[in-house]
Amino acid sequence: MTETAPLLDVDRVRELFDLRGAYMAHNGGGFSPDPYPLWAALREQAPVHEGTLHALTEGAEDWTFQGLPERDRPHFTAFTYAACNDVYKDSELFASSANAVDPTASAGVESSMLSMGGAQHRRYRALVQPRFTPKAAEWWIRKSIQETVDAxxxxxxxxxRAELNVDFCAAIPVLTITGVFGIPVEQALDVRAAMANPMDVITIVAPLVAARREEPGDDLISVLVQAEVADEDGVVHRLTDPEIYSFCILLLAAGSGTTWKQMGITLTALLQRPEVLAAVREDRSLLRPAIEEALRWQPTDPMFSRFVTRDVDFHGVHVPKGAVMHIALGAANRDPARWERPDEFDIHRPVKPILSFGGGPHICLGMHVARAEMVTGIGALLDNLPNLRLDPDAEPPRYVGFYERGATAIPVLFG
Structure with missing residues (x-):
């Protein structure tokens, strides 16, 4: 890495990480209204509504995301914290996939642990869980995060001066996740671009998988090639190449496409409140609460979905087997039944569990890594960029996007 040039092609980063660009158009990246007032009204009317989140939101279009489009199924959306939390807690009734998953059949997210349930999900998640514990976050910082942030x-x-979304936030997660996979910096953006086509990802990681089978190292692919999993009959085997490719596709997609938006949201919230930013700079014990409050107040992915496995009367609505239940966790995180003044960004509010990383057996595997990236990244800005402030002559950042939300450009001055 170099201290005199950007690590990544800035124009290409802007193309791949601009929420309003073509890369994000399918999930509503250009959506600009604030959806929270309408979601609050829907939440007040009923805990659960029939319809998708975008169909229930004025100004939204027929976008796709997790659990969508599934046009032949009935759709429902949960809005209250209690209803959303109940969906996450019952993974047998609300399944992560409509069909059984054969991880050896093909490589892709649909064959990964994200789509698995029950014992199968537990077996596969256990293979990589040790690298994603709170304690293991130090390995990520040492292995990739700190070096990336420093550079x-x-x-x-x-x-x-800088534009922090492109110059900083977008680069950290993609370089972190590719770094722990052993993928060279010059291929990091190729991985991001390849997410639209799993075969392109496989083309990048297949040589690395083959090399690690011959000579394992200290990286995630080495963990996968050495992992052993028991099938339903108790027979233990090493992961096949398709199984490893599915892991790689899932982890690379999640690792490169989420934390940058949440870091930008957090920075924007702080920069728009100079007195809060100053308090965090002065007392770094406030940084983690600030990040947690940003996660509650403006989660980057405000909806996920589950498939209903049997008829059920759920929070006042009859939901038939085969329906899709959408979890409007963005609305749930602002439920006034759980938080006072829920629409305010308040880093001093009492900490309570939130749904931004999901819940239940499928709670986000990488949540501790995401927190480590944000703490390390924002802390480094506060350490090294004195008098950090928004550029008064530039367009101020704002929050955009529907199924993936984030900040627009974050132009700052310092020094």
């Missing part, structure tokens, strides 16, 4: 800050610091 990015070293490039930005002499410039006295």
């Amino acid at each position: 990015l800050v070293a490039h930005i610091r002499p410039l006295k």
Whole structure:
């Protein structure tokens, strides 16, 4: 890595990480209204409504995301914290996939542990769980996060100005996840671009898988090639190449496409409140509460979905077997039955569990890594960029997107 040039092609980062660009159009990246007032009204009317989240939201279009489009199924959306939490807690009634998963059949997210349930999900998740515990976050920081953050800050610091979404936030997660896979920096954006076509991802990782089978190292692919899993009959076997490719596709997609938006949301919330930013700079014990509050107040992925496995009367609505239940966790995280003044960004509010990383058996595997990236990244900005502030002559950042939300450009001055 170098201290005199950006680590990544800035124009290509902007193309691949602009919520309003073509890469994000399918999930409503260009949606600009604030959906929260309408979601609050829907939440007040009933805990669960029939319809998809976008069909229930004025100004939204027929976008796709997890659990969509599934046009032949009835759709319902849960809005209250209690209803959303109940969906997450009952993974047998609300399944992560409509069909049984054969991880050896093909490589892709639909064959990965994200779509598995029950004992199968537990077996596969256990293979990589040790690398994603709170304690293991130190491995990620040492292995990739700290070096990436240091190099990015070293490039930005002499410039006295930056656009933090492109110059900083977008680069950290994609370089972190590709780094722990052993993928060279020059291929990091190729991985991001390849997410639209799983075969392109396989083309990148297949040589690395073959090499690690011959000579394992200290990276995630080495963990996967050495992992052993028992099938339903108790027979133990090493993971096949398709199984490893599915893991890679899932982890690379999640690792490169989520935390950058949440980091941008957090930075924007702080920069728009200079007194809060100053308090966090002065007392770094407030940084983690600030990140948690941003996760509650504006989660980057405000909806996920589950498939209903039997007829059920759920929070006042009859939901038939085969329906899709959408979890409007963005609305749930602002439920006034759980939080006072839920629409305010308040880093001093008492900490309660939130749904931003999901819940139940499928709670986000990488949540501790995401927190480590944000703490390390934002902390480095506060350490190295004195008098960090929004550029008063530039368009101020705002929050956009529907099924994936984030900030627009974050132009800042410092020094």
